[in-house]
Amino acid sequence: MTLQVYSAMSSMSPLLNVIPVTSPERTPPKSPCPSPRRPNNQFLSKIPEYLNDVPRPLGDSPDEAAVLRVGIEQPLEEFDTPKSSKISKSRLNRITFLDAPDTYEHPVALSFSEDSGTVEDEIPKAMNTGIKPFYVRNGGLMPSPKLDSFLLRLKSEFASITEFVGPLGPNTFKRVARLCSLPSFVGCSLFEAVEKFTGDAVVTFESFEKFYRAMAAENNDLPSKLMYILTTSIHGRPQKTLKMGDFFPLFTHVIRLHPCFSFLHGFVESINSFARVSEVLAFFTISGRSTISIPQLRASTFCADLLKLDDETINSEDVDMLSYIQFYVIRAAFEKDMSMYFTLMYDDLLNYDNGGFNGELIRRYIQQFGSKGITITDFAVLMFAHHEKDHPSSVRFWFRLCDLDDDGYLTFEDLYPLYRDIHFKMVLQYKNFTPISAGDYLLKAADCIKPIDNIMTMRISCGDIIKSGKAEEFFDYFVHAWNAHALEATDDRRSWEEPQSKWRVFCEDKYAFLQEEDQQCRSSANPAPKLDDDGVTAKDGDEMVSLDVIETLRSYGFFGVST
Known part of the structure; x- marks a missing residue:
């Protein structure tokens, strides 16, 4: 029942103040449940009082369409929504703001067409320029309009290539790779990836478009695209890691x-x-392992080396990835001591580099390959790790070999057998060498990593060696006898050295030495023909100068079989 209560001052006022009052017995009880917390959002704070859970098609009224464009056509403070408009919570959650493509200046809001009900991209006309777009690491994915325009331009290029070259093949895809901002030598792998991805016998623009759209939907930079192409060209489907053998077709090409x-x-x-x-x-x-992930590929110089190869005037010495000098040095050293089965055995590795290697470490390394010995690829890893001990992969390589009990730490029990082998070789090789006790020798080596008071309680991890920055000096005490003697003869071996790759310096110096030796051998191996008493060319026999390592490589087929 509603009562009309008149003010006492009504007679003094020209206006009559009528206050509607609800009867106390009809006052609705308060709800025991507290009201839900309103979201801390400028846009949502204007809407809750008009929400209704009655479902109906989105965009029925002009008022609702205006609500969906809040923040695009006018500021939120100036917008006033009629109370008759009702928007459900479920449909309100569909109002989302997406990251803008790199060609747009502001975020893009999705608006729903009242006629067709489809989602359309709407470019903001007047947004707050103080709001910066989201930062996407390694660049964002290519937006659909930009991808469509790119493929449309590429379609005309495909037509011109097929017109002048003929059917598309692995060699003709070199130009297609350049148009896709990829290294040109990836063209052969790109052709095989499209062929295996689509399963078509003939690669056409339609099959390439299908492959490229699938690649662009997941990858946004060169390392990720390169992994997508290489793994698809070999395994038939994209993978997240590269395995040993995935680089071989690319390098051969x-x-x-x-x-x-x-x-x-x-x-x-x-x-x-x-x-x-x-x-x-x-x-x-x-990576130091048999697999490579996308972050590891991004952190390396592999993609930069591939882009360098697009310059046809570049030399192989300028590309660390495919350096002919290091291959020449590795193969020359390998085939000098290899057995008849084209492998190196335990005795062969002990004699390498004048017998300076630690016999215990060589034994542990060659045990991984059984009785057949190691091939040239395993020997290449050993040579690189020996001449570039500061590299993180080399540190882990030598740490695993020096950890004799495989407990993850280098202790006295691990390093003492290595000390005996190195110390014995130094005493035999250098007559003036003064023997050093095991305690002093191991303490001096451990001081390169961290101070140690008692050698019996020493525990050195792989992380300690990497953090110290003196991995080469530490491992030289236990890996190679002649390097260990050089450390004992000089107080600071690094004071005069330049900060550059020692592996590259070694390969260049060794290559120059082998080239000079090759020239001397050529001049001595082809003298003027000698005639005997009968006028017949005499056989040189033992009088001929023995061939050096270069001629030995030729006898073993170093230059291969001509095809």
Whole structure:
């Protein structure tokens, strides 16, 4: 029942103040449930009083369409929504704001068409310029309009290529790779990836478009696209990691087609061996394992080296990934001591580098490969780890070999047998060498990593060696006898050295030495013909100068079989 209560001052006022009052017995009880917390959002704070859970098609009224464009056509403070408009919570959640493509200046709001009900991109006309777009690491994905326009331009290029070249093949895809902002030598792998991804016998623009749209939907930078292409071209479907053997087709293609490797054309065995050694060193330097992930590929210089190869005037020495100098040095050292089965055994490795290697470490390394010995790829890893001990992969390599009990720490029990082997070789080789006790020797080596008071309680982890920055000096005490003697002879061996790759310096110096030795051998191996008393060319026999390592490589087929 509603009562009309008149004010006492009504007679003094020209206006009558009527206050409607609800009867106390009819007052509705308060709800026991507290009201839900309103979201802390400027847009949602204007809407809750008009919400209704009655479902109906979105965009029925002009008022609702205006609500969906809040923040686009006018500021939120100036917008006034009629109370008759009702929007459900479920439909309100569909109002989302997306990241803007790189061609737009502001975020893009999705508006729903009243006629067709489809989602359309609407470019903001007047938004607050103080709001910055979201930062996407490694760049965002290509937006659909930009991808469509790119493929439309590429379609005309496909038509011109097929018109002048004919049917598309692995070699003609070099131009397509350049148009896609990829290294040109990835073209062969790109062709095979499209062929295996679509399963078509003939690669057309339609099949390439299908593959490229699938790749662009998941990958946004060169390392991720390169992994997508290489894994698809070999395994038939994209994978998240590269495995040993995935680089081999790419490296073989580069060696066969790049002008700086033209002297190897026709020598199939040398090309394959070159590609295998380069692939193993790439995996060892990038990840140190038999797999490579996308973050590891981004952190390496692999993609930059591939882009360098687009310059046809570049030399192989400028590309660390495919350096012919390091391959030449590795193969020359390997085939000098290899057995008849083209492998190196335990005794062969002990004699390498004048017998300076620690016998215990060589035994542990060669045990992994059984009785057949190690191949040239395994020997390449050993040589790189020996001459580049500061590399993180080399540190982990030598740490696992030095950890004799495999407990994850280097202790006195691990290093004492290594000390005995190195110390014995130094005493035999250098007559003036003064023997050093095991305690003093191990303490001096451990001081390179961290101070240790008692050698019996020493525990050194792989992380300690990497953090110290003196991995090369530490491992030289236990890996190679002649390097250990050089540390004992000089107080600070690094004071005069330049901060550059020692592996590269070693390869360049060794390559220059082998080249000079090769020239001397050529001049001495081809003297003027000698005639005997009968006028017949005499056989040189023991009088001929013995061939050096370069001629030995030729006798073992270093230059392969010409095809």
